Amino acid sequence: MTEPSLTLSELRLVAAAAGAAPSLHNSQPWRLRPSADLRTLSVFADRARAVPVADPDGRALHISVGAAVFNVRAAARHLGRSGSVRLCPSSADPDLLAVIDLTGSAPADEPDLQPAIEQRHSSRRPFANRDVPEAVIGELIAAAAQEGATLAVLEEAGVRRVLELTTEAERRTADDVARLAETRGWLRLEEPAADGIPAAALGPLDHDARVPMRSFTGTPPRPGSHTERFEALPQIAVITTHGDHPVDWLRAGQAMERVWLLATLRGVRASVLHQAVEWSDTRWRLRDPAEGPGHVQMVMRLGYGPPGARTARRAVEEILDMGDCQRLHDETSAGA
Ligand SMILES: Cc1cc2nc3c(=O)[nH]c(=O)nc-3n(C[C@H](O)[C@H](O)[C@H](O)COP(=O)(O)O)c2cc1C
Structure with a gap:
């Protein structure tokens, strides 16, 4: 079954989940771009946030982005979506690492991991x-x-x-x-x-x-x-x-x-x-x-021990590249 496109507030929830992922030195080396119809989310490497001396091959960068991708999937599941993912680290765009479907229905037997993200x-x-x-x-x-x-x-x-x-x-x-x-x-x-x-x-x-x-x-x-x-x-x-x-x-x-x-x-x-x-x-x-x-x-x-302190994250607006999406949304809201 196919679910409707995400709303903008659902998109923000999903992006915040991605941003909360662990990363080497809390470098947060990711960018997100929704499709114009808010049905898929593409996850990119942000190589300006790489840690090149300790991680010259980008292994830790990909592991960190992989964690952010998983959080997108967990948040999508929480919203009743399948969050199925296509990994594409060797596509024509070398920074495009994954595309996540936000519209398929979630399988019933998956635990809801969203509460653990925060x-x-x-x-x-x-x-x-x-x-x-x-x-x-x-x-x-x-x-x-x-x-x-x-x-x-x-x-x-x-x-x-x-x-x-x-x-x-x-x-x-x-x-x-x-x-x-x-x-x-x-x-x-x-x-x-x-x-x-x-x-x-x-x-x-x-x-x-x-x-x-x-x-x-x-x-x-x-x-x-x-x-x-x-x-x-x-x-x-x-x-x-x-x-x-x-x-x-x-x-x-x-x-x-x-x-x-x-x-x-x-x-x-x-x-x-x-x-x-x-x-x-x-x-x-x-x-x-x-x-x-x-x-x-x-x-x-x-x-088993103390929980560890919270570390800061960049604002959702900083990691989310809204592109055409924001324009379409503004036009729809203005016409309504
Ligand atoms: C690939 C990778 C390597 C990491 N290496 C270390 C490490 O060697 N020592 C450490 O204390 N934390 C390490 N971390 C944890 C990060 O420092 C941590 O995720 C980041 O500071 C954000 O904090 P949080 O996990 O509390 O959200 C690593 C995390 C990742 C994803």
């Missing part, structure tokens, strides 16, 4: 020494699989291996002047801003140096930073894909967001440990064929 934040604080139950892990694994990716929650040996590689990557990043300068450029420690990471969202470093949270400033640490004891053995999940092309990165981003929203609904917090993914050799060494296919795209820490 509640989800990165939680960089220590978690309790309490495992996420098997039943919830099973749901998260199924959520990733729905998006064509594999989520594996690692056993102790795998956790230790990933933490070691992340520690090595964090150390290297802290010694890399260009990377540090780029990362610092996304911190918003004094002035409020519509992007980047505010001081309130940064957490402590691990007192025992076992859980390598990103320092964001290297050495010396940022003013006011402190250490706390983190959970003894973090629960680490990795998202992997068979291929390692832009379309796989978009799938990984959608999988990450579906997993993160479902986790949020189940009261599970998460944060990202991405440092080892940002160096090609540590990314390669993250792989474990026993845990999933091919290519590691995302490392997440799951658990």
Whole structure:
């Protein structure tokens, strides 16, 4: 069945959902353009908001855009639409990454993830020494699989291996002047801003140096930073894909967001440990064929703890390119 076109207020809700997605350093590298009849929404990369030193191939950019695409789909479902998506990272327009149908009817058996979009934040604080139950892990694994990716929650040996590689990557990043300068450029420690990471969202470093949270400033640490004891053995999940092309990165981003929203609904917090993914050799060494296919795209820490602070987002008007749509709407309203 086909639903009518979105209204402008529904379009704003969908665009705000896209804008609330997680992204590397809260860079928000996306733009949205509705079709003139408000029946589809095209999602573009905004390469002016790329993070080129840490992410030269655009992997993290595509993962971030994939998360925004998933939020559009979740918001469309909430409005009773199917939100079916066509990924098109190699179309004639290299910035066009996805087109989402806003008019097909939603399948009845999908959970409504929209309420979790606003509640989800990165939680960089220590978690309790309490495992996420098997039943919830099973749901998260199924959520990733729905998006064509594999989520594996690692056993102790795998956790230790990933933490070691992340520690090595964090150390290297802290010694890399260009990377540090780029990362610092996304911190918003004094002035409020519509992007980047505010001081309130940064957490402590691990007192025992076992859980390598990103320092964001290297050495010396940022003013006011402190250490706390983190959970003894973090629960680490990795998202992997068979291929390692832009379309796989978009799938990984959608999988990450579906997993993160479902986790949020189940009261599970998460944060990202991405440092080892940002160096090609540590990314390669993250792989474990026993845990999933091919290519590691995302490392997440799951658990129970404080929710994490809200980070700012750009206004809907800034990410939404209304083009002809606004003109048509204004003409219709004026003629009514
Ligand atoms: C591809 C990607 C990489 C990220 N890497 C890290 C990381 O290494 N450390 C970290 O603390 N957060 C990381 N994040 C989380 C972002 O910093 C976070 O999503 C952003 O600041 C917005 O905040 P929010 O998740 O609370 O909405 C990453 C997110 C994405 C999508």
